[in-house]
Amino acid sequence: MVTRLRQLTDRHPRPVEAAFLLLIYAATSNQYRRTDTDTIWWPGFVLAAIACTSLLVRRRRPGTVVVLTALVTAVAGIQGSMFGPLLLLPVVVALYELTLRASQRAVRIHSVLAVVILLPTALHPDPGGDPWASRAVSLAFWVLLPVLYGSAVRARRAYLDSVRTRAEDAERTRYEEAQHRVTEERVRIARELHDVVAHHMALANAQAGTAAHLFATHPAQAGRILTELTGTTTAALRELEATVGLLRQPEPAEESLNPAPGLDRLPDLVAAFAAAALHITITVDGPVQPLSAGADLTAFRIVQEALTNVAKHAAVNTAHVNLAYSDEQLTITVSDDGGPVTPPRAPGGGFGLIGMRERAQSAGGRLRAGHRPEGGFAVTAELPISA
Incomplete structure (x- = not known):
């Protein structure tokens, strides 16, 4: 299944990218509801669109996208939207891409910025929701998860590149x-x-x-x-x-x-x-x-x-x-x-x-x-x- 998905992505990168961003938009925009009244906060659709659209340039400007998605998520959380993994999904994707492409120093700096921006939202009083400590731990988990997973993927790619390089060097040496x-x-x-x-x-x-x-x-x-x-x-x-x-x-x-x-x-x-x-x-x-x-x-x-x-x-x-x-x-x-x-x-x-x-x-x-x-x-x- 994973192999077929990779082959589909390699053959049709643009349609797969569009479908991926639409899926993130659908999952994120559905969270823009006020927890006390369960009514849709219509400006949230605009914020979701901004966050998901910024993901288009996450490979060229990963740091900027992390900051922008964190700001949009913080604004939505302050307005009363449900603070959880689906609301944080654009930030998670941006942090993952940042970890794959930026230096470790840049990853640490932008991870701290994302936490600083989102922490007030996580600690915002929510009488009908989880206690603030649980939300703070959830925020730390969803910020660390893409960083750790991205680091593992990056190390794996570096290892495969080194193996490929050694194989090419060995082949050239044999030749x-x-x-x-x-x-x-x-x-x-x-x-x-x-x-x-x-x-x-x-x-x-x-x-x-x-x-x-x-x-x-x-x-x-x-x-x-x-x-x-x-x-x-x-x-x-x-x-x-x-x-x-x-x-x-x-x-x-x-x-x-x-x-x-x-x-x-x-x-x-x-x-x-x-x-x-x-x-x-x-x-x-x-x-x-x-x-x-x-x-x-x-x-x-x-x-x-x-x-x-x-x-x-x-x-x-x-x-x-x-x-x-x-x-x-x-x-x-x-x-x-x-x-x-x-x-x-x-x-x-x-x-x-x-x-x-x-x-x-x-x-x-x-x-x-x-x-x-x-x-x-x-x-x-x-x-x-x-x-």
Whole structure:
């Protein structure tokens, strides 16, 4: 019933408001009778109309409406009308609206004003009515009732608003977290594809260039490099297919058919770059420590990308890889000695250094890259052993 009434009020607010005020007018104006003669006091209809009409602006000027309805009710009571809840009905409605919309200080002030205005009427001698003490208690009750009920409704609305706000904040936080996860996943996918595609394509480009250079003078060696180029492109396609296959799986596979590469594949990496005329030396300092799967993959990808950058951007045919193990950290240094001529940079820039730095940070380490004082370029990554 209450739900239907609220729906009716939401759909037809003006007719419901008019019916509500007419009902108050009918109940209030019927009290404008003289208690001693039981005759209707006709000016009371005008006062009832004033009181009920003022309720139209109770939401905009609640304090003024409280004072006006209290004055009208006091005048009616002084003229001999029956002092009771029906006569006080406009004051009750005005006090309720005031409590919903005004500050607590304003509610206290206007409640006291209403009592001050109505108290003489409540204490007015009435030989045929209730004793003055009973009427004073009745006045206090009907003034406090809308204030207390309005305060409860206001607190309830504030609680519901806070719940709604928290729900909206939680929903927004979940959405932002989902967006953040999507962004992180996109970056991870881009990094994986870059590591797979950029390395093999740069290696294939270097092998093709070397073969073209040797084709006229050393055709046998050029043919051997072209054969290795086929293996490079095949490996690129195989790794790309495996990466895309993992991304298309709805859930992570429990076991991968092809284990993630690690530092144990450095000899294969060195041999592949040797076919592209880049000779790599590997040195190891300290006792070799077993790495976790994440640290092993990160270390291999950083070495792979750093050597790819040497092949693409440095006019040299040698590079150095140093692996320095300590109890808790692996330091990887990939460097070259530079050359007299710097090859032109590939159009569109690149994401090699960005990807390596992101990989190192995701494993709990850090990465530095820059030109060496003695010439050349160096990439240094420090990774925790148990990342």
